[in-house]
Amino acid sequence: MENILAKNYAPKEFEDRLYESWEESGAFGAIVDQDKKPYTIVMPPPNITGQLHMGHAFDHTLQDVLIRWKRMMGYNALWIPGSDHASIATEVKVADKIREEEGKTKEDLGREEFLRRAWEWKDTYGGKITRQIRRLGNSCDWSRERFTMDAGCNAAVTESFVRLYEKGLIYRGNRLINWCPSCGTSLSDAEVEHEEKTGKYYYINYPAVGGGSGIVVATSRPETMFGDTAVAVHPDDERYKDFVGKKVILPIVNIEIPVIADEYPDPEKGTGAVKITPAHDPNDFEVGERHQLGKPTCINLDATMNALAGKYEGLDRYACRKALLKELDEKGYLIKTEDKEIAIGACYRCDTVIEPMLSDQWFVSMHELAEPAIEKALSKELQHIPDRFEKTYLHWLTNIRDWCISRQLWWGHRIPAYYCQDCGEIVVARVAPVICPRCGSSRIKQDEDVLDTWFSSALWPFSTLGWPEKTEDLDYFYPTDVLVTGYDIIFFWVVRMVFSGLEMTGELPFKYVYVHGLVRDAEGRKMSKSLGNGVDPIEVIDQYGADALRFMLMTGVSPGNDLKFQIDKVEASRNFANKLWNASRFVLMTLGDDAEILAAMSLGNLPMAERGLLDEDKWMLSQLNCCVQEITTNLEKFDLSLAAQKIYELIWNTYCDWYIELVKARLYGSDEKDKAVARYNLVIVLKDMLKMLHPFMPFITEEIWSYLPKAVSTISIESNEAQENRKIDFLMRSQWPIYDAALAFPEETSKTELIMDMIRAIRNVRAEAEAAPSKKLKLMILSSGKELAFIQSGERHIKNLANIIEISYIQDKSQLPDEVMSSVISNVELFIPLDDLLDYQAEFERLSRESNKMKVEIQRIQDKLANQGFLAKAPAAIVEEEKAKCSNYEEMLAKISERLTMVGKKLV
């Protein structure tokens, strides 16, 4: 019995084994083949900082479903895995580790040693993550695995930097940047998180030079006053007209600063007068530029005050604020204090409040690069799914400012800029210069800084395929097809890949951006380390299997929306897997011995009409066929959740609940021909269902597939003789089912569905009458015409599934015994004699409910049909449909009423 599945569904026993055999056999690999169409996805590279979280599981499952489906559709599907060095995040982690374990700072170790430690970290955690990715079942091509700091990516980064520099799109400038005092580096605008907080406005008087009333300015950051170079007022502000051109005194330090007129101050806000601190505020910086003011810095890189602050030198900026306010208050300069909501920028890595700081940094000039990226979205060459995210994308690009790309860190791509120590010449080059091209000096030093980690991520779709080399892979697999990512990194990553791709390769890096939501905990909170509410996907896999986790993540979600992680849902998915497992076990058990299997499978060689399929077989086939079409369409539209729902219903509700039950009698019967047909159809339907479920639940489907008799994988249900011509292989490499118009069987479908309706009606009556399920009942049927013929051909199903021992047909109700329960479905009346079991009161109530339900429906339709507008304007087909329904319901109501009257009489 080696071809029968184990008794219990135990994913642990096969998931890892299957993954290994897939990987070893090269099933994940894509080889350039000009005869096949490529389908490419690059995996958003997880950071090497930690481990896989639920968000990765979600993101990866979406991609794996697409990749596995496209692969089965005959595409040359390539999914490139990799990981990201995550410059700042990793550097912080490594530095923390060194501090905790050795009590040393990174400066203690020095750059070289620190980088050695960072690489160690990468080897440890990078490896851990790739193992976790494997456990999810991701079918990525490991032979192409990349790292953002491997040789190829390094070359791409250098090439990209040099090209942009040569085009004048990268420049070095002394500008105001976001400085994180804790991480000790500059940050891009995207890396600053803004938060509204309750702060205070301080009104401070700046006395006029030579006495008289001064000017009161309002500020939320009094400690920056040491860097003030002016007080600005609006030119039209009458209150301050006389001050313009004169000077006021900066309190405490007693420095005279000018009062200037500028459009920037809003007379309606605060006092209408603004202190100008060009070195610590972006707006003030611009005012300073317009008026040629100095830009003195008063805060150090570690957020302490510098010498400009006089006696406050060395104090932390907030400690200084506190002390300064006290002194200002004591000396009468502090006029008043006011509560106010203030937007504060914080570092996205360490949450420290950002300090705007004047600094020499490298920038990417954005406007020229953003333009084509905007156009591609407007022209729909780049499509967002769902499309509302296009707004986010466009908003960011149209309001973009130059991108600060240099970071005062060690872990990352060192900037390919070289400075001559003698003449100060700056050389940006692909290869480090040996001598200065201007003065010939050999005293050349490379820039100490590294690049923003997102600079290399921006190149990911093509750097992973070999760019800047003109590789075969790049030529064939690029541009990629779809990028799958969360909405939280559209700014960081998506926009930058788009403009980088357009600039470097002249092409969009992908056609579609599939944007998904975040995985939240059961209460809807973001999963985070600090809350401790994160659920480890690996633990879930250990307990329920990867298939259950994947299926849970793929169902009940709509594109772009967040997903709450609930273990109940994982359990439900696991139960579904178990259901499929058992159904498959049943099918395999009933297949018989080799000769019987062969006999059954040989039916596949016959034309459809000669296979001896019965009504229920054809019904099942047409259900399957509809599903093939629907699921394929859903996947094409990126409605993965709907596709998953459809296959779930097909397997559980259609195949397990009905088809297997309908077919059991034949399997247990003695008619060998009948049995063979049932076996044949059961297994070929199972085969196609496994295929359609495979992208969602790759492990269990592959495992079951491996137990199917060899003969099964080579036969086809397609109506023609064009059958799959291939040897048995992995399910993951099999061909996706194709919709076949010849597999629609409307006659057999309505026949089977009538029988099913009758079975449901009988079960209902039985339950209402509280007749034991084991009690065999008799059934009398009053019907005529087409329905009568249908019923007669389905008698055995009614007997088997509704536990009926005898069916008789009557011409009119005079033939009925007294004690009988009844049910009506269109043009069929069912009567079940119940003798002692009949409870007239309950029967009366049940019929009343039925009757009322019917009346409501009829009323609704009649209202509709009485509406002249409806008759005149609604499509004819709809009107006809409504009319047909109405007469059907009316007939049913008449029959129910008749019964009701009879039962009513008994009650009296």
Place this chain on the structure above:
RNA sequence: GGGAGCAUAGCUCAGCUGGGAGAGCGCCUGCCUUACAAGCAGGAUGUCAUAGGUUCGAUCCCUAUUGUUCCCACCA
């Protein structure tokens, strides 16, 4: 300050271009029926946030309102 999403059964959510409201979980009743109790059969439950509008017809389209979540933003 600007923008977006969400509001549907007790809970979590589906509902594809407007034409009789769905699933899972939970709940009630009855079942260990030879694939499956991780199961089977039957059942109950919704002014589809509110108010208008468009339409023959609105959970679906438009407007406003309320509640809620999120994103963006250099206004002291």
